[in-house]
Amino acid sequence: MAATRNGAAIVCLTVALGILGSRVPAAQGRGTRATIAPDSPQALRDWDTRTQSMLRTGELRIRQVRADTLIPGDVVERADQYYRGVRVHGADISRQLDAQGVVRSVFGTLYEGIDLRSDPALTRDDVRARVTALAGADQADSSEPELVVLPQDQGRFRLAWRVRAVTPQVDVIQYFLDAATGDVLLQYSDRQSQSAVGRATGVLGDNKKISVTGSGGSFTARDLLRPPVIETEDMKGDPIRTLTYLRGLIPLGPADLAASTDNNWTDGAVNDAHIYAGYTYDYYFKRFGRRGLDGDNIRIRSLTNPVRRTPEDVTRYLDTFPDFFLNAFYNGGGVMVYGVGLPPDVTFGGQSWNHLSGALDVVAHELTHGVTEFTSNLIYRNESGALNEAFSDIIATSAEFFFQPAGSGPLKAEYRLAEDVITPGGLRSMDDPGLFGDPDHYSRRFLGAADNGGVHINSGIANQAFYLAVEGGTNRTSGLAVQGVGGANREQIEKVFYRAFTQMLPSDATFALARAATIQAARDLYGSNSAAERAVTQAWTAVGVN
Numbered sequence: 061m062a063a064t065r066n067g068a069a070i071v072c073l074t075v076a077l078g079i080l081g082s083r084v085p086a087a088q089g090r091g092t093r094a095t096i097a098p099d100s101p102q103a104l105r106d107w108d109t110r111t112q113s114m115l116r117t118g119e120l121r122i123r124q125v126r127a128d129t130l131i132p133g134d135v136v137e138r139a140d141q142y143y144r145g146v147r148v149h150g151a152d153i154s155r156q157l158d159a160q161g162v163v164r165s166v167f168g169t170l171y172e173g174i175d176l177r178s179d180p181a182l183t184r185d186d187v188r189a190r191v192t193a194l195a196g197a198d199q200a201d202s203s204e205p206e207l208v209v210l211p212q213d214q215g216r217f218r219l220a221w222r223v224r225a226v227t228p229q230v231d232v233i234q235y236f237l238d239a240a241t242g243d244v245l246l247q248y249s250d251r252q253s254q255s256a257v258g259r260a261t262g263v264l265g266d267n268k269k270i271s272v273t274g275s276g277g278s279f280t281a282r283d284l285l286r287p288p289v290i291e292t293e294d295m296k297g298d299p300i301r302t303l304t305y306l307r308g309l310i311p312l313g314p315a316d317l318a319a320s321t322d323n324n325w326t327d328g329a330v331n332d333a334h335i336y337a338g339y340t341y342d343y344y345f346k347r348f349g350r351r352g353l354d355g356d357n358i359r360i361r362s363l364t365n366p367v368r369r370t371p372e373d374v375t376r377y378l379d380t381f382p383d384f385f386l387n388a389f390y391n392g393g394g395v396m397v398y399g400v401g402l403p404p405d406v407t408f409g410g411q412s413w414n415h416l417s418g419a420l421d422v423v424a425h426e427l428t429h430g431v432t433e434f435t436s437n438l439i440y441r442n443e444s445g446a447l448n449e450a451f452s453d454i455i456a457t458s459a460e461f462f463f464q465p466a467g468s469g470p471l472k473a474e475y476r477l478a479e480d481v482i483t484p485g486g487l488r489s490m491d492d493p494g495l496f497g498d499p500d501h502y503s504r505r506f507l508g509a510a511d512n513g514g515v516h517i518n519s520g521i522a523n524q525a526f527y528l529a530v531e532g533g534t535n536r537t538s539g540l541a542v543q544g545v546g547g548a549n550r551e552q553i554e555k556v557f558y559r560a561f562t563q564m565l566p567s568d569a570t571f572a573l574a575r576a577a578t579i580q581a582a583r584d585l586y587g588s589n590s591a592a593e594r595a596v597t598q599a600w601t602a603v604g605v606n
């Protein structure tokens with residue numbers, strides 16, 4: 061399974077909006093609501109002068125500054141209006157600034173003529189008690205009360221406490237309570253979408269839970285339980301759309317997201333890609349405290365069903381898009397693609413190929429290419445490329461042992477790769493790389509140009525070192541024995557390799573450097589002369605890396 065990248069293309073959609081600035085006049089002594097949408101350079105200058113002044117006086121406060129993802133160098137600022145230090149609810153502006161800091165445009169809503177006392181009679185504790193009585197929610201389920209100015213009809217304003225509470229019926233309600241009396245001034249349901257857990261059938265027919273989004277009576281494959289966006293797309297057998305997206309030429313939209321009407325998920329290829337992405341996230345977090353691929357919860361997006369697993373599509377597309385059948389790959393930026401395999405009665409290389417997302421180790425392998433991209437960024441050729449592949453195999457197998465019982469056969473943890481979906485046997489072996497013609501010793505390394513200099517071949521050497529450091533045993537080529545830490549302590553070797561491969565290795569690392577870094581990592585984590593250091597040292601020596 062290959063790591064591929066493509067240059068990011070920026071699709072810039074410019075939409076001209078002809079909205080005019082408008083002011084709604086109010087009765088004597090009342091406030092005014094201004095809608096900001098300047099439609100001439102002079103109006104833009106006027107509003108820019110006005111907002112600059114309000115920023116200086118603190119009537120506007122910057123809430124958020126973000127790089128514009130569509131126009132490089134541009135920045136989008138959002139600012140909220142304040143009255144005597146209290147935020148005015150629903151009064152904010154968005155300013156678009158170019159690379160020189162010049163305002164391109166500004167849109168927003170502001171209020172003028174607010175006149176009220178800004179000290180509340182009710183305390184925060186009063187408010188919490190009131191919300192508990194109203195919503196039946198205990199205090200842990202409500203947000204910290206926020207004092208706001210609440211604009212009302214006809215230019216009136218009230219000082220209010222705003223609280224967001226989750227009711228026992230799992231509705232989310234925004235309450236605005238009069239800050240003087242506790243009366244409900246406004247309340248509405250804020251449940252735009254809701255985390256839901258459905259039932260799903262995997263590629264291998266296993267039944268399990270799936271974490272999705274429910275909204276308006278339907279369900280989509282977007283996980284709301286875990287911190288990053290984890291979403292799974294159903295490309296519905298459209299290889300052209302898949303390829304066009306991967307080349308950066310079109311975005312994907314809501315219609316591409318895998319969906320279910322009844323939260324009973326039946327497409328195994330979708331379900332396993334989604335569920336195993338969540339498992340892999342959990343493995344990295346629980347084992348290493350790592351938050352996703354980039355350490356900062358970047359979105360994980362999995363593309364499934366790029367073609368259909370039918371004889372017709374094999375005839376039509378196999379020659380043009382072999383990777384959409386017989387490969388799974390990481391496309392950069394948190395995007396994974398899973399091939400569909402081959403129809404049940406078709407074999408390739410003497411093996412049957414099921415949907416590649418149906419194996420936890422395949423999914424964890426691909427996602428680990430993402431972790432490598434954001435850390436060591438091991439160059440995908442020759443020795444560094446073989447280390448890149450080996451690290452993906454090491455984490456893939458470790459994730460299996462984390463979630464599955466040890467053993468052989470479907471849904472069992474073992475030192476084979478993709479064995480659940482490419483049958484019989486899988487693609488590679490860590491305990492005996494030679495079973496698939498891969499080297500288990502540095503003296504047997506592949507020196508040709510094929511496979512980027514043998515990245516999927518020479519990975520066998522580092523895979524065998526990892527296997528021996530955990531389980532112990534004798535290398536078949538050197539005859540050297542290794543005292544492993546034992547399967548019960550596999551966590552130690554996983555942490556050693558994780559630390560070395562994500563924090564120590566440079567992008568052009570060699571096998572010798574991987575040996576040095578893992579030994580150093582073992583000392584850092586478990587001390588000099590620890591069992592882990594001894595196991596790692598012996599393992600590299602046994603595979604001929606010194």
Ligand SMILES: [Zn+2]
Nearest residue numbers: 061062063452
């Ligand atoms: Zn790979």
